[in-house]
Amino acid sequence: MTPTEDSLLTALTELRAALGPHGVLAPDDPAAGFVRDERGLLPAHPAAVLRPRSTAEVAAAVTVCARHAVPVVPFAGGTGLVGGAIPLGTGTQLVLSVRALDRIRSVDAADFALTAEAGCVLSDLQQAAEAEGLHFPLRLASEGSARLGGAIATNAGGSNVLRYGMTRELVLGLEAVLPDGRIWHGLRALRKDNAGYDLKQLLIGSEGTLGIVTAATVLLVPKPRHHAVALLALPGLDPLTGLLALAREWLEDRLTALELFGRTGLELLLAHQPGSKDPFAHPHPRYLLVEATSTRDGAGLRAQLEAFLAEATERGLAADAVPALDRPQAQALWALREGLPEAEKRAGGAVKHDVGVPLGAVAAFVEAAEQRIGRAFPGVAVNAFGHVGDGNIHLNVLAPRSRAAEVSALVFELVAEFHGTISAEHGIGVLKRAALPYTRTPLELDLQRAVKRALDPLGIMNPGKLLP
Template identity: 50%
Template sequence: MDALLSELAALVGAEHCLTEGDAMAPYLTDWRGRYQGRARAVVLPADTAQVAAVVAACARAACPMVPQGGNTGLCGGATPLMDGRAVVINLSRLRRIRRVDPANNAIVAEAGVKLAELQAAADEAERFFPLSLASEGSCEVGGVISTNAGGVQVLRYGNTRELVLGLEVVMPDGQIWEGLRALRKDNTGYDLKQLFIGAEGTLGIVTAASLKLFPKPRSRATAWLAVTSPVAAVALLARLRDLAGDRVTAFELVSRASLGLVLQHIPDTRDPLAEPHPWYVLLELSDAQAQTALEGLLEETLERALEAGWVLDACLARSEAQAAALWALRENISEAQKREGISIKHDISLPVSGVPAFLEAAEAALAAAYPGVRIVAFGHLGDGNLHYNLSKPAREENGDFIARTPEVNRIVHDLVHAGQGSISAEHGIGQLKRDLLPLYKSPLELGLMRTIKHSLDPLGLMNPGKVVPAV
């Protein structure tokens, strides 16, 4: 064992400094199995002080570092490169909820706390943490912040960036920035925490965060609707927000192809409606007041939508179990796709009003270029975020199609860019999209990103090969 690995083992304990292939293997591949890397070691520190000591040791040895949380990312951002030079610093042992402050509607959690655990801690304090992801049972606070995760309730509460009050960060030289102030107002210069949110560990390692809490919802109304088209879905969303304001918590668009995969691959699921339809909406209203007429408001809105021809059929949840079953259809789409086989995935965002035009243009362009392509489109229509995934239904044809990923990406991303959208909405950049950024960001933007990276990480040791394109 070389000198650095001996030092790391002494810092965290030999049992938490993994160097053997079998022990490291789970930390060297991503959730989708798309990226495989190699590492000098995988280190699992127990607290912020150990993280700082590990980072300082790696910095002295000029050893690259890859921060890692629950390893549920979709862009290879937490997977080391194949050169084997890096040390993976996994933060899953930083598991403490340090403080809950109901009066200030704030909670301080360490980076290794699972999102579901954070939600439970808020619930115990009669508060609500709104970030909700399909991977919430395994994704962790540090990774959620480092990718600026979104989820299904961004429409009402905002994405992760809007939920962070303060951060504790280990800098690339091992210094600890203690910025955990749980303030709504702090106008004392640059808002430094924003640099680390969405930076995917390329500027430092988030070890803890102060996060916003909200009053606990006391009433909900959930419905699964068949809509005539995405245009109708956008019109319904606008109408619903006019009537219900910020009580519209979630508004999800789901194509028939997406639902079909769930029904095929996920046990104990069923179609909520009697007949199949090309497009569906899953929507939820919520209120902090226990006695509100959410169901009546929703029913009234749907009656008007039926009269306008926007909605063809509807299923309203009459219990929490029925609501959970409807949400399971949406939340299992990614898992169903994984079981079906590999696809070309896109995590894009557009102005809400521009989503229907994109869907129409992209389908036409892709069908012309790749006859028989299967489009699995779903996502958070309320904030303009689509998951737009493509494959060939026949496995024997899909391999050739996947091999043309760069061409397919160019069609999709060019249309997104033309619509004033983004090629990454909530999954980050990682390895997957790093080299695409120069196509869609200006030289000035890229130059500013490189300037920030060099200023904070002059040796380029933090998560190399991710986010910031090479010059």
């Protein structure tokens, strides 16, 4: 959708009256510089940047935009990797930032719930929960800059999904501004509510195409006080399925994370990440990071981990293992996994894929992907890593950007063969929009379009994103 020049100018005049002189930024204003693509793949040329300071101001802004059929692109932390918050075209779409909606409204320890506005940084939510002896378990590499609204819009995952689920499992209620400017007051903290459709689930993961989340009530859990972490060296990918089952058996519901990476990734770290060290005396093809947590019984937790490591080694599923003896050692092991994206960037970048396959197919999928990419693109390295406890693999290919379309087509075809998904946690945005039919049937796409038309008949909410 492209508004007429007159309708855009009229809308901007009304928006300045509604939001005040500092609530509407010109695109060349230095204060609007935060509107950019995290990966530098897409230009950002908004007609203006809106900075509402409350839910009421968001509603006023969207009401104006609906009246004049002006497209609105919601923007939170800007850490997304698929261009979901970047305006398309030049000077035809308005960016609406929720960054000024940054209040934590309440922490209810008795109800294990926290209510915060969409502009709150995730790490601030975690600190607010910890101040009450509780824990907000959404764990992302970008949690120091990612914001709650963006996490909800993309249904963010991260390292704790195995135990606590995706963002949609952590959201109890929402407050949102709908495409016509009405405010939906759905900030409930109920665990069980079967009164019709669960409307919040439509907005979670919708990437701002159905409305703008302004606040959320999220689930808190007891704060883990004991952490047991170890890094296993694997002889290859064949033992992976057995290791996943063994970890669940020994560590039970205390199992928090299972993170896979390979020798390619470790070599990138050693070369490009200062201070990185190989925890083992000899190189190994693959590595599996295991973490379990508990609120009590630290000795019992350590004993469970030691028993798991002993059996994994005895059965030949692991060639070696390094348990973390204290918190600094655990952080050093986690730094190997969490430093991979930055090491890739320093090495020259990669063609990134955030894909998911069934748990039992992870090993076969990674092996097939590496073989096919190796045949199609000789000399190109594959850095496969990710949250294998939930089937999410970041299959990143160290290839020139000019080959990105060819590489991604091959990867997505393989994902479809394994009955997987082209996006396990980062969303679709604009960069994966054309690829959505690889893993969504025509009927599924028709149903999604029907929901979009029903809630946003004017098509003004983040047009050009998510749906092909």
